[in-house]
Amino acid sequence: MTSSIGFKLERTIPVDEGYELVVAGGGPAGVGAAISAARLGTKVLLIEATGCMGGMGTSGLVTAFDPMANGEQMLVGGIMREIVETMYSRGYMSPGIDPNCWRKFYHRWSPFRVEGYKRILDELVVQAGVEVRFFTRLIDVDVSAADRTVNGVVTHNIEGYRFIKAKAFIDCTGDAILADLSGAACREAGRDTPNIMPATLPSLFVGIDWEKKRTVNEQKGAEVRQAIQAGHFTQPDPFLVGMSKVGHNVGYLNGGHLFNLNALRCRDLTEGIMLGRKIAEEYLHFYRKYIPGCENLEHVTTASLIGVRESRRIVGEYELNINDYMAKREFPDQIGVFNKFVDIHPYDYSEEAYQRHLIEKEKSFKLKEGEYFGIPYGILVPKGWNNLWVAGRCVSSDVMVHGSIRVQPACSMMGQAAGTAAVQAIRTGQTACTLDTEELVETLRKANAFLPQTSLSSAMTRS
Ligand SMILES: Cc1cc2nc3c(=O)[nH]c(=O)nc-3n(C[C@H](O)[C@H](O)[C@H](O)COP(=O)(O)OP(=O)(O)OC[C@H]3O[C@@H](n4cnc5c(N)ncnc54)[C@H](O)[C@@H]3O)c2cc1C
Known part of the structure; x- marks a missing residue:
């Protein structure tokens, strides 16, 4: 039982300096963010609580990538495509799997061998020059609340506490831990919504x-x-x-x-x-x-991590919603496109809940072959924050769209975009909120992201 009386703990913590970007969480989003930023020449520190990267895909034993194509073409480029193609060439995808599973087919999963995935991620981050700290947990943060800027984060591992300073921070913890500790507005399942997905x-x-x-x-x-x-x-x-x-x-x-x-x-x-x-x-x-x-x-x-589908999401500069999804909306500042159906698992084990799930999955909220919807940059930016981005499962969307974009390929795309945006901000002095999104899209395209929008805009789409 926790007492309501606080305990004041004062402690001097060693300071680590010299990093430009700190990425918290090494799941698909964190890996995408760290690799993309390091490849652009930034000094990146990736903090991961477990002993491997991959997040749910490794420690969570979710050993299959969700659909990445729409029946006609592969929608997911960039680092995610590089990962899956490299895994295939090394024999790390499921035996007998056809590359068209991720390159072409509609709603087809791509299962993989979990140890192979861990090995590829180790190699890619090392090659990119990312400094990784495993067995290290982000536990606190120091912010300048008035100008919505993160100054540094507190971590804990076997060597004790550290205060890590940087110019930019990306929260890829899945649970928006860094954003929440910073004071950014968040929505919690069960508190701000009637249900929690199991x-x-x-x-x-x-x-x-x-x-x-x-x-x-x-x-x-x-x-x-x-x-x-x-x-x-x-x-x-x-x-x-x-x-x-x-x-x-x-x-x-x-x-x-x-x-x-x-x-x-x-x-x-x-x-x-x-x-x-x-x-x-x-x-x-x-x-x-x-x-x-x-x-x-x-x-x-x-698995050693529970497979959490829903917990906390930020309130971002844009909140992607089911109308955008159904309208297959294209955004000038989209940083990815996706096709996956809205996958809301039943909230209880009744037959009615299960039948409702089947109808939503098969009939109501499913794009057709050849279609896709856009994922705009603003869902990565906690509203009003300057040097903080969020990528992966905890970005800004309604519950329904979250049921589509919470999966590994979409998280990887969002991570790559957040890492690229952070570098642009560090280099130009732009902030997360004022970022030139035309420049961002062009940089992502050069890194093989599939971004088919016909018009670009320097300003992000806001809610
Ligand atoms: C049961 C289940 C089945 C699924 N099936 C599929 C599927 O078939 N295909 C698919 O593509 N997706 C699937 N998903 C979705 C997908 O696996 C996750 O939503 C996705 O991995 C989220 O990516 P992420 O990078 O946001 O977070 P995660 O993958 O959760 O990674 C977050 C990382 O951050 C670390 N972390 C957390 N807190 C801290 C902290 N304070 N300090 C340091 N590190 C921290 C964690 O250890 C973890 O490694 C499934 C999800 C579940 C729950």
Whole structure:
């Protein structure tokens, strides 16, 4: 129980100087931000709480990239495209996968081998000249509140506390931790919205006979319903995303919703990961009993990070909304385009919630083949802030669009844009809010981003 009486702790913290840009969080957004900025000649420090980069894709065992093409062309260029193509050339994508999965096909996932992804990211950041600090957590921040500027961040690792100064900061923590500590306005799921999308604790399994299993699509539900009827599961959740092939006899399970988990509460995270492990064991027995090809299944591990879908998002200079998505809006300052359907998981395990999810996914909020919507620069900028950007899962959008852009390829594009914008600001004296977005788009295009807008504008689109 936390007491309401505070404890005043005074401590002298060593100061680290010499960095131009600090990126907090090494998931797809943070990696995109750090590499793009370092390649442009900036001195970058990447702070990561775990011992690898990749975020949800590695420590979270979400070992598949979401769709990157729209049935006609690849929409995601830049660093993300480089990563997936390099992984393919090294044999790190799932065996037998067709490159058209990410280059062309409509709504097709690209599963990968998690250790290969970690290795590629290690190589790319080192080659780019990024300084990485693993096992290091950002815990506080010093700001000049009046002019909305971040002066430095406080980190903690085995060597103790450090105060790290820089000219620019990018929050890629997934939970907008740096933005929130800075005092930037944020929305929290469950506090500012009626619901929190459920989390999931993914797992890796071995012993799958994929040839035999191919005929079963557990997401369609017959076997899951049978098991629910038989009282197999602690919670009767009809929605099982299912197992993806990530190795010759290896599968990644995206299964087991952790409902109403508030990822900004330590108790919820603690109880949630314990429940997630219990559910994963129930799926082990379910697969062995009900799914052909999985009779010899072995459970290797659950993830070390909970798969959080929704927690905190900033209030940005622009808030991308479902009308923009449905209108396939093109923005002059767009920093990426995307096609993925709006994926809002059910808020509880009722049949009604599951059916609503299916309708939204298949009929209501899904762009067609060949289509895409724009992701504008302003969703990366906390409203009014000068040297602070946010990229990845915690950018500024409504809940519906968040259901599309929270995935790894979109996070990577946003990270690359934030890193590129920060360098432009450092070099020119422009701020996050006053950035010349025409120059930004041109720099991103030179770095192979796919930005098909026909007209550009020096000013960002604002809400
Ligand atoms: C169950 C589930 C299934 C999914 N399936 C897919 C899928 O199939 N395909 C897909 O493309 N996407 C999928 N996603 C979405 C996607 O994985 C994430 O939304 C995406 O990885 C978010 O990227 P990010 O860079 O914003 O944050 P993250 O990937 O969450 O990375 C944030 C990083 O910041 C670090 N960090 C956090 N706080 C601090 C701190 N204070 N100091 C230092 N470091 C910190 C974390 O350790 C982490 O490495 C799924 C998500 C979930 C939850």
